[in-house]
Amino acid sequence: MIDGRTQLVGVIGWPVEHSLSPAMHNAAFEALGLNWRYVPLPVAPGMVEAAVRGLVALGFRGANVTVPHKQSVMPVLDSTAPEAAAIGAVNTILITRGPDATATVSGYNTDAQGFINALRRGGFEPQGTRVIVVGAGGAARAVVRGLLAAGAVQITVLNRTLERALRLISDLGDPRLTAQELTPESLVTAADGAELLVNTTTVGMWPDVQGSIWPAGVPVPSRLTVFDLVYNPLETSLLRQARKSGAQTIDGLGMLVEQGALAFEIWTGQPAPSEVMRAACEKQLRAGR
Secondary structure (H helix, E strand, O other), X not given: OOOOOOEEEEEEEOOOOOOOHHHHHHHHHHHHOOOEEEEEEEOOOOOHHHHHHHHHHOOOOEEEXXXXXXXXXXXXXXXXXXXXXXXXXXXXXXXXXXXXXXXXXXXXOOHHHXXXXXXXXXXXXXXXXXXXXXXXOHHHHHHHHHHHXXXXXXXXXXXXXXXXXXXXXXXXXXXXXXXXXXXXXXXXXXXXXXXXXXXXXXXXXXXXXXXXXXXXXXXXXXXXXXXXXXXXXXXXXXXHHHHHOOOEEEOOHHHHHHHHHHHHHHHHOOOOOHHHHHXXXXXXXXXXX
């Protein structure tokens, strides 16, 4: 029950009705007996500054930030953590208040570490490995940043628009990064010399569940681990292709839960019940949201 002492957090984005985060975080609060509630907060483009001011005025403790506001929210904040600045995006806001009720709004990014945590939970250690990352958007930027910090020795970014991949590696400025145009042939060739393949695009996401970045009829190398950031459906066409070839697979729900767990800890200062959070997401997916 919400009362005068309930601590509020939420997610700002456009749209947000599809988000699993309310179910995930509210299950975590309930499991730990915390008087907190997480609510969806649809914020139209151009209204981000007003939305952040509103969070402060209404006494919120923080919020997640999702598409399309992860970059546009940054100039509105009082401070930005180094990881968020390096990635160029914020996905978590923390609002702290002093004794005189003045508020400080800080921005964090939990996507990169959330990805690495999910990767390791899935049984893959990235240190010393060669990786193929498909896509060059915000998710790819966080994934690549996480992999660099975790010690990957070579990361090839493949994207249909080569210029975007080149921009990503130029921005991150690390000699371990290379870029190629994404074609079926370039993907198969690059994967032949890698240990990990990560799809950061929306190909294969519901409702277009038949889509896959991997060409039909070509076996996925069985020594590969394939991580698809898409989590609806849990087993995408790409993961199904990989599993049938004997490759190890990791679904995208792991990253959602792990980045959410890190945000939970930023807000509450308590360890997050990750298994409870994943179970809540799975239940929501089965219910068709």
